[in-house]
Amino acid sequence: MxxxxxxxxxxxxxxxxxxxxxxxxxxxxxxxxxxxxxxxxxxxxxxxxxxxxxxxxxxxxxxxxxxxxxxxxxxxxxxxxxxxxxxxxxxxxxxxxxxxxxxxxxxxxxxxxxxxxxxxxxxxxxxxxxxxxxxxxxxxxxxxxxxxxxxxxxxxxxxxxxxxxxxxxxxxxxxxxxxxxxxxxxxxxxxxxxxxxxxxxxxxxxxxxxxxxxxxxxxxxxxxxxxxxxxxxxxxxxxxxxxxxxxxxxxxxxxHEDIKQEYITTLKELRQQHPHTDIDVLEKMAHEILLNKGPKSRAFYRIQATRKLMGSGDLMRRISERAQSDLSEVKAELQRESGVTEFSQSGAKVFFDPSKYTVLESCGHFEVTVVRTGNIDIPVVVEYGTEDGTAQAGSDYVKAKGTLHFQAGEKEKRITLEVIDDDVFEPDEHFYVRLCSAQPPGSLGSPVLATVIILDDDHGGLFKFESQNHELVESVGTYELKVVRCSGARGRVILPFRTEDGTGKAGKEYEEQEGEIIFENNESEKVISLTIIEEDSYEKDVLFYVQLGEPQMSGDEEASLAAEAEKKRPDERTERERIALMGKPRLGEITRAQIRIKESKEFKNTVDKLVQRANASLLIGTSSWKEQFIEAVTVSSSDEDDKKEPSRLDYFMHCLTVFWKILFAFVPPTGIFxxxxxxxxxxxxxxxxxxxxxxxxxxxxxxxxxxxxxxxxxxxxxxxxxxxxxxxxxxxxxxxxxxxxxxxxxxxxxxxxxxxxxxxxxxxxxxxxxxxxxxxxxxxxxxxxxxxxxxxxxxxxxxxxxxxxxxxxxxxxxxxxxxxxxxxxxxxxxxxxxxxxxxxxxxxxxxx
Missing domain, CATH: 1.20.1420.30 (NCX, central ion-binding region)
Structure with a gap:
């Protein structure tokens, strides 16, 4: 003008x-x-x-x-x-x-x-x-x-x-x-x-x-x-x-849906590229990519340009550090929300590990394990005793009662129990072992009760799934579906199985399988390994099924079982007992398992929380004067490759601008108020x-x-x-x-x-x-x-x-x-x- x-x-x-x-x-x-x-x-x-x-x-x-x-x-x-x-x-x-x-x-x-x-x-x-x-x-x-x-x-x-x-x-x-x-x-x-x-x-x-x-x-x-x-x-x-x-x-x-889907897609691609890499590492990589590709404000680009010109480094180099800190904070937050806390190390805790045992009627003596965690430098005395369930002391097992003395430094003790064998058909029975009291008080942890299941080993047994409904997350990878043998454990038995589609389809949600599992003589449990296909779907809820076929036993063992069954007294036998006494293995009540695949709540919560943090613009803030002065006097490479050393131009621009950098480092950090x-x-x-x-x-x-x-x-x-x-x-x-x-x-x-x-x-x-x-x-x-x-x-x-x-x-x-x-x-x-x-x-x- x-x-x-x-x-x-x-x-x-x-x-x-x-x-x-x-x-x-x-x-x-x-x-x-x-x-x-x-x-x-x-x-x-x-x-x-x-x-x-x-x-x-x-x-x-x-x-x-x-x-x-x-x-x-x-x-x-x-x-x-x-x-x-x-x-x-x-x-x-x-x-x-x-x-x-x-x-x-x-x-x-x-x-x-x-x-x-x-x-x-x-x-x-x-x-x-x-x-x-x-x-x-x-x-x-x-x-x-x-x-x-x-x-x-x-x-x-x-x-x-x-x-x-x-x-x-x-x-x-x-x-x-x-x-x-x-x-x-x-x-x-x-x-x-x-x-x-x-x-x-x-x-x-x-x-x-x-x-x-x-x-x-x-x-x-x-x-x-x-x-x-x-x-x-x-x-x-x-x-x-x-x-x-x-x-x-x-x-x-x-x-938010777009950001979530981008994160999920990125994570899936990374899993394909790095199949053997730990999931936490992949999640960090995905979050880092999300921060790099995510929308950024005008302020971010303005500061990014100025920092590169003034020899103060590239803001994008902070993203890797930010991704790791975000993921760590999210994991810790989810852990707090789920009520999971680290185990207190201030005192000793004594408990059964494991808390469930399956033994054959003919096994005679066996052991259960009691472990101690926490402070193991002090002695602990624990009393234990057996309790009847469907199994009766004196006829099915020998009653036991005693005391365990953990000396300083001892982490584990064993209790020896005895099972009574007989020729009378009996369904599977169980009894308990309980930790009653401990000195010093408060030393007992969970579980204090162990369950012992006694299998009859005179007959072929009944085969079934342990439970009918199974819910799992798609990130599980391989799911082991347990098949149990009860009311007998004798002989080598071949059990066929196959998978069947529901709303979940083979090749998309899971890998189709059809085959056999073999129970050896006196073996009571086997697993079917199901492969779940990882899609990282944010909201998934699909079903498929696993069906058991008729169990088959070798001819010689089947004839032997049938001959022994004829010697048993026929009076007062139930239909189930008569089938068992005939010696032939049969299917139990649960022969069809329903598998429900849902999104991982942990994965879903992780995505939700990371999406809220998917803003690289927050990298430009500072939390303390110390951080500002360190940045002011530090020369960093303006190249996005964080492995490169600062160039001569970076040093020159830093020397030219260091007066202003130090002067304005006195400005209060953005983390205040x-x-x-x-x-x-x-x-x-x-x-x-x-x-x-x-x-x-x-x-x-x-x-x-x-x-x-x-x-x-x-x-x-x-x-x-x-x-x-x-x-x-x-x-x-x-x-x-x-x-x-x-x-x-x-x-x-x-x-x-x-x-x-x-x-x-x-x-x-x-x-x-x-x-x-x-x-x-x-x-x-x-x-x-x-x-x-x-x-x-x-x-x-x-x-x-x-x-x-x-x-x-x-x-x-x-x-x-x-x-x-x-x-x-x-x-x-x-x-x-x-x-x-x-x-x-x-x-x-x-x-x-």
């Missing part, structure tokens, strides 16, 4: 003392060489200040990220009436990007405009507004040009929230038209209080309309909705009310550095005869926008969509005007109004600048929309020829803007 005197010469530009820095004396009779020398000093000092404001702005962005990442639990009701708890962010993504995120990336420009008003005693200047306009042109033309061309060959990026983009693009163009209206139409040459306040009020209007476009609220205001089975709001026929008012949840479940303290202190520091930048930029221009308006659009706008350039470049390459790289540019441009100029001019207008004056702002070449910028902005937006056609497929990337042509065109438009604005400012061409 000019000052109304297009024919001004460089000789009329005179340095005045700034808010912080005085002018470099003397001002008169300065030789050309001295002017050039002073100009270079100012230039490099200004560049050094830009580095400082970039670093402290990153602290500010980190605070904003922590603030906007805060979450809350929301209770929603499913169709069956069951309540479901989900975790949602307090801040809507669009609102966060247009408020705090835009403020974070544009804070230097906005504060420069406000500080300039104060420094000039509430009179209008060119530096602040010029920086905002110049930054807008650079953001729209140069940053988008770079983003279009850096997309890898054959790839495209599309704007996901197109409605939000159109809303913010419209506001960004309107913002500059509005400046023209208030300076040249409503009240020419001055800004009234209402005009400044209305300019500022367009900021919340931009946020509200963008939020409405994001949530498409107009679609839901005339309809009734219910929640479907996935937790997503859908239209309900005949519904009288909205079951979930908060529209923030409309797509939340879909987002949820980031709010860091937010306040950081914005204060940005204001201080920006005030110095304003003085240096003004002195630089005055020394070399460059007008403030030109200095602003060429040098200051470029310096404040470089970090955003690299941030958008990284976002364009790594993000799936173009919103973080392109979509935020238009929103940031609108916010710059409505906040930067709106706040500054409102303050100045109110100040002059209080003193009975008017706030004068010379329109100068505003109409010319607005015409050029708006024309180019509309052209850029039109080209971006046309690139969404099938020929290209997205705003960014596409065919090599087209993407480089687009980038060249956008960059050329920026050069035209700079040249035309500069020529008009110096009166070479006539504005209008």
């Amino acid at each position: 000019g000052d109304g005197h297009p024919n001004v010469t460089t000789d009329t530009i005179r340095c005045t003392d700034g808010l912080v820095l005085p002018c470099w004396q003397p001002l008169d009779d300065v030789a050309l060489v001295d002017k050039i020398g002073r100009g270079l000093v100012y230039f490099f000092f200004m560049a050094f200040l830009f580095i400082g404001v970039s670093i402290v702005s990153d602290r500010f962005m980190a605070a904003i990220e922590v603030i906007t990442s805060q979450e809350r639990e929301v209770s929603i009701r499913k169709p069956n009436g069951e309540k479901h708890i989900i975790v949602v962010r307090l801040w809507n993504e669009t609102v966060a990007n247009l408020t705090l995120m835009a403020l974070g990336s544009s804070a230097p420009e906005i504060l420069l405009s406000v500080i300039e008003i104060y420094a000039r005693n509430f009179t209008a200047g060119e530096l602040g507004p010029g920086t905002i306009v110049g930054s807008a042109a650079y953001n729209l033309l140069v940053i988008i040009a770079i983003c279009v061309s850096v997309i890898p060959k054959g790839e495209v990026r599309r704007i996901k929230h197109l409605g939000v983009f159109f809303v913010t693009a419209t506001w960004s163009v309107f913002a500059y038209v509005w400046l023209y209206l208030i300076l040249c139409f409503f009240s020419p040459g001055e800004v009234e209080i209402w005009e400044g306040l209305v300019t500022f009020s367009f900021f919340p209007a931009t946020v509200i309309t963008a939020y409405a476009a994001d949530r498409k609220i107009h679609k839901y205001m005339k309809k009734d909705y219910r929640m479907n089975r996935r937790g997503v709001i859908v239209q309900a026929e005949g519904a009288d009310n909205l079951e979930m008012v908060n529209t923030e949840l409309l797509v939340l479940d879909d987002v 949820k980031g709010y303290l860091c937010f306040v202190v950081s914005i204060f520091c940005i204001g201080v550095v920006t005030a110095v930048i304003g003085d240096v930029a003004s002195h630089f221009g005055a020394t070399l005869g460059i007008r403030d308006g030109v200095t602003a659009i060429v040098f200051v706008a470029l310096g404040t926008s470089i970090p955003d350039t690299f941030a958008s470049k990284v976002a364009a390459i790594h993000d799936k969509h173009a919103d973080a790289s392109v979509g935020n540019v238009t929103g940031s441009n609108a916010v710059n005007v409505f906040l930067g100029i709106g706040v500054a001019w409102s303050i100045a207008a109110i100040y002059h109004g209080i003193h009975g004056n008017t706030f004068k702002v010379d329109p100068g070449s505003l109409a010319f600048s607005v015409t050029i910028f708006c024309t180019e902005a509309v052209l850029v937006i039109f080209i971006l929309v046309m690139r969404r056609s099938k020929i290209v497929g997205g705003e960014l990337g596409g065919p090599q020829c087209l993407k480089y042509l687009t980038s060249s065109a956008f960059f050329a438009l920026w050069v035209v803007y700079l040249v035309m604005s500069t020529l008009e400012a110096y009166g070479v061409i006539q504005g209008f």
Whole structure:
């Protein structure tokens, strides 16, 4: 913007003392060489200040990220009436990007405009507004040009929230038209209080309309909705009310489902690639991939770019550490929730291990084991005794009672028991062994009761599954289905079996099997190994079956059993006894087992909790001053490969920036007061550095005869926008969509005007109004600048929309020829803007 005197010469530009820095004396009779020398000093000092404001702005962005990442639990009701708890962010993504995120990336420009008003005693200047306009042109033309061309060959990026983009693009163009209206139409040459306040009020209007476009609220205001089975709001026929008012949840479940499915798919692929790797390692790898590929905020990309430029390393290298810590915390949390705690080592615990024994009637003597854990350095005395079950002491087993003495260091004792053998048919019977008391008191653990099952070994036996229903998780891999032999254990028996489909299908949920298991003489248990196919399904519930066939015994053993059975007394025999006494093995009651495969609750809970942590942006926060100072003095490689040593460039940039790194390490960590303290202190520091930048930029221009308006659009706008350039470049390459790289540019441009100029001019207008004056702002070449910028902005937006056609497929990337042509065109438009604005400012061409 000019000052109304297009024919001004460089000789009329005179340095005045700034808010912080005085002018470099003397001002008169300065030789050309001295002017050039002073100009270079100012230039490099200004560049050094830009580095400082970039670093402290990153602290500010980190605070904003922590603030906007805060979450809350929301209770929603499913169709069956069951309540479901989900975790949602307090801040809507669009609102966060247009408020705090835009403020974070544009804070230097906005504060420069406000500080300039104060420094000039509430009179209008060119530096602040010029920086905002110049930054807008650079953001729209140069940053988008770079983003279009850096997309890898054959790839495209599309704007996901197109409605939000159109809303913010419209506001960004309107913002500059509005400046023209208030300076040249409503009240020419001055800004009234209402005009400044209305300019500022367009900021919340931009946020509200963008939020409405994001949530498409107009679609839901005339309809009734219910929640479907996935937790997503859908239209309900005949519904009288909205079951979930908060529209923030409309797509939340879909987002979570997408992340869950991506995690599950990744884990499945890793299991195929590393079949022998431990599951915990695979889960860490999957979470690390999820963090790498997951959506990231504008703040993350901004800080990532700055850290790589300043020799502070690559944020992506933290992801591996974060993945491991997340997984460890989740496992520990699940363990606490399930009530599993580590065993106390403060005292001794004595118990049976195992607690169930199966013995043959003819075995005679056998042993049960009692073990001790915990503190084994003290002696323990334990009393035990047998108790009748269906087996009777004296006829089926020998009653026992005694004392076990554990000496210091002893971990195990054995109790010897005796079974009585006879020739009378008896079904399987059992008795118990109990640990009665212990010294010192409290030494008994669980289990204190052991069960002993006595098998009759005179007959072939009955064969059955131990239980009919079996529920298992798909992550079990191989499931051992137990088949038991009761009411006899004599002879070698072949038992056929086969699997049968239910809702679970062979080859998909399990591997089909058909075969035989062989019970040797006196063998009472066998297992069928079922292979469960791992799909890592988040919600699985399918059935299949295992069917037993008729048992078969060798001919000689079958004849021998039949002969012995005929010798038994036939009176008072039940049907079951008669079958057993005939000696032939038979099937028992449970010959068909039902296998239910469900998702692993541990796996499901792990996925749920990891999904909540699948936000790599949280990596940018800090928890302590110690962490910040260590980072400040440490040189790290900017390469993504964490095994590489820092390069010479990394060391050079670290030496160049270490002053700012250490200085701003004093800013409170984001872990204190949820980031709010860091937010306040950081914005204060940005204001201080920006005030110095304003003085240096003004002195630089005055020394070399460059007008403030030109200095602003060429040098200051470029310096404040470089970090955003690299941030958008990284976002364009790594993000799936173009919103973080392109979509935020238009929103940031609108916010710059409505906040930067709106706040500054409102303050100045109110100040002059209080003193009975008017706030004068010379329109100068505003109409010319607005015409050029708006024309180019509309052209850029039109080209971006046309690139969404099938020929290209997205705003960014596409065919090599087209993407480089687009980038060249956008960059050329920026050069035209700079040249035309500069020529008009110096009166070479006539504005209008």
